[in-house]
Amino acid sequence: MSAISAKDVKKLRDVTGAGMMDCKKALIESNGDMDGAIEFLRKKGQKLSDKRADRDAKEGCVLAKVSADGSKGVVVRLSCETDFVSKNEDFVAMTDKITQLALDTFPADTEALLDQDFGGITLREKIIEQVGVIGEKVEVADYQKIEAPQVVSYIHMGNKAGVILGLSQDGIDVSAGKDVAMQVAAMHPVAVDKDGVDSSIVEKEIEIGMDIARQEGKPEAMLEKIAMGKLNKFFKERTLLNQAFVKNNKQNITQYLDSVSSGLTVTDFKHVKLG
Numbered sequence: 001m002s003a004i005s006a007k008d009v010k011k012l013r014d015v016t017g018a019g020m021m022d023c024k025k026a027l028i029e030s031n032g033d034m035d036g037a038i039e040f041l042r043k044k045g046q047k048l049s050d051k052r053a054d055r056d057a058k059e060g061c062v063l064a065k066v067s068a069d070g071s072k073g074v075v076v077r078l079s080c081e082t083d084f085v086s087k088n089e090d091f092v093a094m095t096d097k098i099t100q101l102a103l104d105t106f107p108a109d110t111e112a113l114l115d116q117d118f119g120g121i122t123l124r125e126k127i128i129e130q131v132g133v134i135g136e137k138v139e140v141a142d143y144q145k146i147e148a149p150q151v152v153s154y155i156h157m158g159n160k161a162g163v164i165l166g167l168s169q170d171g172i173d174v175s176a177g178k179d180v181a182m183q184v185a186a187m188h189p190v191a192v193d194k195d196g197v198d199s200s201i202v203e204k205e206i207e208i209g210m211d212i213a214r215q216e217g218k219p220e221a222m223l224e225k226i227a228m229g230k231l232n233k234f235f236k237e238r239t240l241l242n243q244a245f246v247k248n249n250k251q252n253i254t255q256y257l258d259s260v261s262s263g264l265t266v267t268d269f270k271h272v273k274l275g
Helices: 008-015 020-029 032-053 091-106 110-114 123-134 174-187 199-215 220-238 253-260
Strands: 061-066 072-080 138-148 150-156 161-168 248-253 264-274
Touching: 008 020, 008 032, 020 032, 020 138, 020 150, 032 199, 061 091, 061 248, 061 264, 072 150, 072 264, 091 110, 091 123, 091 138, 091 161, 110 123, 123 138, 138 150, 138 161, 138 264, 150 248, 174 253, 174 264, 199 220, 248 253, 253 264
Parallel strands: none
Antiparallel strands: 061 072, 072 138, 150 161, 161 264
8 A cells, every 4th residue: 555645634634624643544544545534534433423422512612694685594503522622613614514504405403404415425424424523422402493584693602602583574773683682692581472482381380370379378269360470470571572671671672673663573583502
């Protein structure tokens, strides 16, 4: 076998992102065959992926993108095990490419995203390859999308959280939409309005409200009424349109949006964060 050239090592590194020594070893194992070396690295990634499948991957990078016409938005969370890896330029660039792929193809869910072509292989295969390159568990832990007359995005805390938010009208000043997206990141609403709150959450809040009232010695006949009062407070504090606007607590979000454009509202939002 001819000596492995630095040029071939660099080429393999450019294709896979693997370290120089890993690339050299892969080329040696494959007798200098580039395709064989790539396959060697993928098999290494698969073995490591299987081995680290039960590891926690709570660090990572969250990025969001909006289409040029502003009608579609996606947010992606690429997870890893350590903060060190999450801040690596190559890892952030990988997240950016996946987010762009998600925006371009707009698949239905994470599984469909993983089946998309990513430079001649599926994204699923590329992720496995990257496990071998990085040496940690790597996964597309979350992918969300929104389609609306106008979509805005916001990235929070150095790629640790991202929000995409749909507005009911187009042509709205992006800064107004970002203000509301920032509200989502800061105040963690559970739904756009009370109608969007999951029934299990509503039932749990009523149960908690009744238990608290009972412990306070309130009459049994009054428990449900008291619990409903607490539920309404929950809706005010935890649903986006009813929350006090963080930049002006004399307005709620509904009032703020109406001041921007009459009848303007939020159609949906997605909040993706690490952890």
